Amino acid sequence: MRALRPTLTLVPLFFLVACGGSSCPERPAPTPLDRNTTGAIIGAVTFHGDPPSSTPVPMDQTCTKLHSGPITAGDALVKSHRVQNAFVYIRDGLGDRVFPQPTTPIEIDQKGCLFIPRVVGAETCQEIVFLNSDPLLHNVHGFAKGAPWNFSLSQAGSRRSVRVPEQEAIRVGCDVHAWMQAWVHVVNHPYFAVTGADGAFTLKDVPPGEYVVTSVHEHFGTRDQKVKVGPKEEQAIAFAYGDSGN
Numbered sequence: 001m002r003a004l005r006p007t008l009t010l011v012p013l014f015f016l017v018a019c020g021g022s023s024c025p026e027r028p029a030p031t032p033l034d035r036n037t038t039g040a041i042i043g044a045v046t047f048h049g050d051p052p053s054s055t056p057v058p059m060d061q062t063c064t065k066l067h068s069g070p071i072t073a074g075d076a077l078v079k080s081h082r083v084q085n086a087f088v089y090i091r092d093g094l095g096d097r098v099f100p101q102p103t104t105p106i107e108i109d110q111k112g113c114l115f116i117p118r119v120v121g122a123e124t125c126q127e128i129v130f131l132n133s134d135p136l137l138h139n140v141h142g143f144a145k146g147a148p149w150n151f152s153l154s155q156a157g158s159r160r161s162v163r164v165p166e167q168e169a170i171r172v173g174c175d176v177h178a179w180m181q182a183w184v185h186v187v188n189h190p191y192f193a194v195t196g197a198d199g200a201f202t203l204k205d206v207p208p209g210e211y212v213v214t215s216v217h218e219h220f221g222t223r224d225q226k227v228k229v230g231p232k233e234e235q236a237i238a239f240a241y242g243d244s245g246n
């Protein structure tokens with residue numbers, strides 16, 4: 001007769017996902033998307049006039065040692081009139097369409113005592129992983145209106161996830177290092193982009209329709225553009241900040 005062994009139920013730590021007290025229900029069945037008719041919205045975000053400079057970062061000694069050159073916050077990156085880190089998304093026009101829940105996580109690293117990247121987009125309830133690549137304590141404080149979160153990532157390699165159930169633009173900070181800041185823009189569909197150094201964006205697989213597309217920048221503010229996308233059309237729009245703001 002075999003000896004009875006105690007059964008241990010182990011809950012791996014990585015299954016403990018913070019959701020700020022709100023639940024993330026399964027999405028209803030996605031609305032069929034006919035890819036034979038979908039189009040695209042492309043364009044660029046520009047700034048005209050004297051380009052603002054990114055805020056210098058007054059890092060402490062420990063964090064400064066992780067860098068070899070000058071450090072800026074990356075909050076106002078403009079090069080050749082092109083605006084980096086603008087969040088561009090379809091704000092209106094998708095109606096009640098439901099899209100498949102994304103299964104790939106978004107990652108934000110805490111590296112060199114900065115959040116990298118500084119601006120991300122995510123879908124509602126998509127896994128957002130925060131990790132710490134620095135040999136020191138960081139904290140992740142998400143100032144979400146509905147479901148704020150606040151936890152520590154104590155050492156290099158520490159990671160923890162959140163899922164945000166509501167559409168919201170969330171400022172994220174580190175309570176240990178006051179200069180650390182990131183923005184997580186949460187929407188309930190896949191039509192969003194964060195501009196790179198060339199200021200460009202592409203929203204692919206857009207169903208035919210009339211939309212309001214919005215650009216959000218943490219310093220330059222919000223701009224709207226209306227656009228009509230016909231079957232298989234690629235429509236170009238532009239967002240301009242600064243002197244000739246539209």
Ligand SMILES: [Cu+2]
Nearest residue numbers: 138174176177
């Ligand atoms: Cu920190």
